[in-house]
Amino acid sequence: xxxxxxxxxxxxxxxxxxxxxxxxxxxxxxxxxxxxxxxxxxxxxxxxxxxxxxxxxxxxxxxxxxxxxxxxxxxxxxxxxxxxxxxxxxxxxxxxxxxxxxxxxxxxxxxxxxxxxxxxxxxxxxxxx
Amino acid sequence: xxxxxxxxxxxxxxxxxxxxxxxxxxxxxxxxxxxxxxxxxxxxxxxxxxxxxxxxxxxxxxxxxxxxxxxxxxxxxxxxxxxxxxxxxxxxxxxxxxxxxxxxxxxxxxxxxxxxxxxxxxxxxxxxx
DNA sequence: CCCGAGTAGCGAAAGAATTCGCTATTTCGC
DNA sequence: GCGAAATAGCGAATTCTTTCGCTACTCGGG
Numbered sequence: 001x002x003x004x005x006x007x008x009x010x011x012x013x014x015x016x017x018x019x020x021x022x023x024x025x026x027x028x029x030x031x032x033x034x035x036x037x038x039x040x041x042x043x044x045x046x047x048x049x050x051x052x053x054x055x056x057x058x059x060x061x062x063x064x065x066x067x068x069x070x071x072x073x074x075x076x077x078x079x080x081x082x083x084x085x086x087x088x089x090x091x092x093x094x095x096x097x098x099x100x101x102x103x104x105x106x107x108x109x110x111x112x113x114x115x116x117x118x119x120x121x122x123x124x125x126x127x128x129x
Numbered sequence: 130x131x132x133x134x135x136x137x138x139x140x141x142x143x144x145x146x147x148x149x150x151x152x153x154x155x156x157x158x159x160x161x162x163x164x165x166x167x168x169x170x171x172x173x174x175x176x177x178x179x180x181x182x183x184x185x186x187x188x189x190x191x192x193x194x195x196x197x198x199x200x201x202x203x204x205x206x207x208x209x210x211x212x213x214x215x216x217x218x219x220x221x222x223x224x225x226x227x228x229x230x231x232x233x234x235x236x237x238x239x240x241x242x243x244x245x246x247x248x249x250x251x252x253x254x255x256x257x258x
Numbered sequence: 259c260c261c262g263a264g265t266a267g268c269g270a271a272a273g274a275a276t277t278c279g280c281t282a283t284t285t286c287g288c
Numbered sequence: 289g290c291g292a293a294a295t296a297g298c299g300a301a302t303t304c305t306t307t308c309g310c311t312a313c314t315c316g317g318g
Contacts, residue, residue: 002276002277002302002303003274003302003303003304004276004303005303006305010304010305011219011305011306012305013305014219014220018222028265028266029264029265041307041308042308042309043265043308044266044267044307044308044309044310045306045307047267048267048306048308049306051266051267052306066265066315067264068266077231079220080220080221080228080231081231083216084216084228084231084232084235087213090140091143091208091209091212091213092209093147096232096233096235096238097238097242097245097246099209099213099232100229100232100233100246101246102206102209102210102213103217103225103228103232104225104229104253105249106210106213106225109225111254113226114253114254116230117229117230117233118250120230120233120234121233121243121246121247121250124243125243125247132273132304132305132306132307133273133274134273134274135274135275139274139275139276140275140276141275142275156295157295157296158294170276170277170278171277171278173277173278173279173280173297174276174277174278176297177277177278177297177298178275178276178277180297180298181275181276195295196294196295197295197296
């Protein structure tokens, strides 16, 4: 019996996506250098992962320029939202609120960040204060 | 070259944990019934998954009573926090705040829930209002 | 034009996750 | 006590992920 493929990027795939989001469209070489620094992988492995990701549609490739140029097929914000929604559904039973409470309680945010959250909250509450 | 085992419960493991959190300590039968309803798995599969999870320390087993009784080794809140921290680090680059903003913006919370978030926020801001 | 360096890619290997068939053991109604 | 039914569990099979060796191709300098 089969094992269903994950709908989300896997661990290594996510690392590569993060590198791409940071660097912008890049040939294999710079991507590999980052990945190697992070976890000591072989150049071949990087190339292979990119090709797998290309098959899955996680990255796009421009073959017109000589060293082919790869770029993420998804924006970072979009990917974040996908992971977040997944977490809310699978782990928080659909309750975004308890997730927010956990996140606020456990991580120390700066006053500026709290302000920002406050603003959004005011807005959602119809601006009473 | 090896592939490192995931530090977090896998997909099916999480489903089983959720069932255990809901039912409380249970023998295999009721656990299986839920799992089967969710995804049509065979009884053997459920038993096997539980044994794998026992090896990993995700569940505990009481063998004294005749149908063995399984229970989650971790509270739901604890597991949620672990997943959340993981997400923040791996996907949100450590910024719990942007995760909170995403979660608030994308999910519709009830006024009561917003109140609750507001209270926590006030508290964190040193109660000015 | 030839050579070496850098670039691409394939296919196999190894481990993890998930599935279930088949066998053994236990339990219980009769 | 005896056989059917429920309960446990092992080990093999399958798929997915990740890794890399080895081959082939491309390109610029001499």
